Amino acid sequence: MSLNVPCFRIAVLPGDGIGTEIMAACTQVLSVLTEGNAGFTLDLVFLEAGADYFTRTGEDISQDAFNTARTADAILLGAMGLPQVRFPDGTEIAPHLAMRTEFGLFAGVRPVKQYPNLPPVLFDSRSKKVDLVIVRESTEGLFAHRSEGRVIDDRVALDTLEITRPVCERLFDFTFNLARDRKSRGLPGTVTCVDKANVFRSMAFFRKIFDERAQLFPDISVRHQYVDAMALDLVRQPWEYDVLVMENMFGDILSDLGAGVVGGMGMAPCGEIGLEHGLFQPAHGTAPDIAGSGRANPTAMLVSAAMMLHWLGQRHANAHCQLAGERLDAAVTAGYAEGDFLPYEFGGTSGTMEISDRLCRRLAINGESV
Numbered sequence: 001m002s003l004n005v006p007c008f009r010i011a012v013l014p015g016d017g018i019g020t021e022i023m024a025a026c027t028q029v030l031s032v033l034t035e036g037n038a039g040f041t042l043d044l045v046f047l048e049a050g051a052d053y054f055t056r057t058g059e060d061i062s063q064d065a066f067n068t069a070r071t072a073d074a075i076l077l078g079a080m081g082l083p084q085v086r087f088p089d090g091t092e093i094a095p096h097l098a099m100r101t102e103f104g105l106f107a108g109v110r111p112v113k114q115y116p117n118l119p120p121v122l123f124d125s126r127s128k129k130v131d132l133v134i135v136r137e138s139t140e141g142l143f144a145h146r147s148e149g150r151v152i153d154d155r156v157a158l159d160t161l162e163i164t165r166p167v168c169e170r171l172f173d174f175t176f177n178l179a180r181d182r183k184s185r186g187l188p189g190t191v192t193c194v195d196k197a198n199v200f201r202s203m204a205f206f207r208k209i210f211d212e213r214a215q216l217f218p219d220i221s222v223r224h225q226y227v228d229a230m231a232l233d234l235v236r237q238p239w240e241y242d243v244l245v246m247e248n249m250f251g252d253i254l255s256d257l258g259a260g261v262v263g264g265m266g267m268a269p270c271g272e273i274g275l276e277h278g279l280f281q282p283a284h285g286t287a288p289d290i291a292g293s294g295r296a297n298p299t300a301m302l303v304s305a306a307m308m309l310h311w312l313g314q315r316h317a318n319a320h321c322q323l324a325g326e327r328l329d330a331a332v333t334a335g336y337a338e339g340d341f342l343p344y345e346f347g348g349t350s351g352t353m354e355i356s357d358r359l360c361r362r363l364a365i366n367g368e369s370v
């Protein structure tokens with residue numbers, strides 16, 4: 001292999017609960033994808049952080065680990081936090097939330113994709129394919145001042161929602177470019193702005209900036225939808241949507257709804273992307289109810305890793321890395337289509353490592369014929 005093969009440094013934070021289990025599955029698959037003459041390598045730097053680490057050390061993440069994540073080419077995260085482990089003020093241990101703000105990860109990209117052979121959830125969706133992406137603004141909105149909420153005289157509670165022009169402009173430009181990329185791959189390339197512009201000034205401002213930035217992307221069609229109507233449509237006709245962009249809290253709620261529509265949290269990948277950094281993690285939590293059973297569905301973790309490879313490849317103009325992301329994505333889809341596995345989440349009997357083993361075998365076989 002040439003000495004000039006690029007090596008990407010990945011900060012790996014498995015975290016707590018099923019986070020450590022799905023991360024083991026993920027790193028096994030990544031090692032198959034990078035073996036031989038792959039055209040790039042990954043230097044996985046494992047870092048401790050989360051609730052278990054807090055119990056042992058009194059801090060949720062060390063400054064060193066935080067800095068390592070800051071200087072890495074990408075961050076790969078399992079899941080963090082345990083319900084019984086809290087800071088003295090009662091909040092959960094979630095150092096990755098600080099990464100969102102510190103690293104400016106304004107775009108939470110959450111694909112909602114229906115995989116073949118899975119039981120339909122709320123409707124007979126066998127004939128219509130759900131394949132949309134929610135872009136959740138992840139640094140402001142109702143979360144911007146989350147530690148400053150007030151309760152006055154045990155009578156009134158106040159939280160503040162913040163929308164700023166620079167973040168909105170970055171968010172919408174990112175979203176329109178994402179739609180453009182999807183359009184180039186044969187998808188509709190339509191962006192829907194989800195808000196509550198009929199009631200809140202902040203939301204009318206959000207929509208105004210959306211409309212302004214849309215002018216710069218004349219090849220992309222735009223729609224508007226109020227968040228309540230969007231919730232209805234996500235259940236009734238999700239196949240009618242392509243890319244949805246929304247405020248932080250709305251995105252938090254609707255992306256879980258989206259995950260439910262395609263089967264469950266194990267199918268909900270996520271990329272949190274900023275101008276300089278990218279953090280990739282499944283949208284679900286540590287699932288203490290199934291942790292240790294070996295039954296966690298690693299799909300969301302694996303697709304998040306595929307998103308990471310795709311993002312790294314695009315960012316560093318490395319076609320091999322981009323292709324590896326596409327291969328992983330395709331292998332997951334083919335694995336479901338050909339009945340290689342059915343996770344417990346869907347009533348099947350395929351455990352975390354069995355799914356990973358089968359994907360490794362599929363990737364190794366396909367890799368030889370490339």
Ligand code: ATP
Pocket residue numbers: 018080081264265266267283284285286287288289290295296297298300345
């Ligand atoms: P958080 O608040 O940290 O997002 P949560 O308490 O809302 O977490 P999750 O940990 O996401 O909840 O779990 C919600 C439900 O989904 C649980 O019943 C859990 O077992 C299930 N679940 C989550 N992730 C997976 C997975 N990868 N595979 C199977 N089931 C999962």
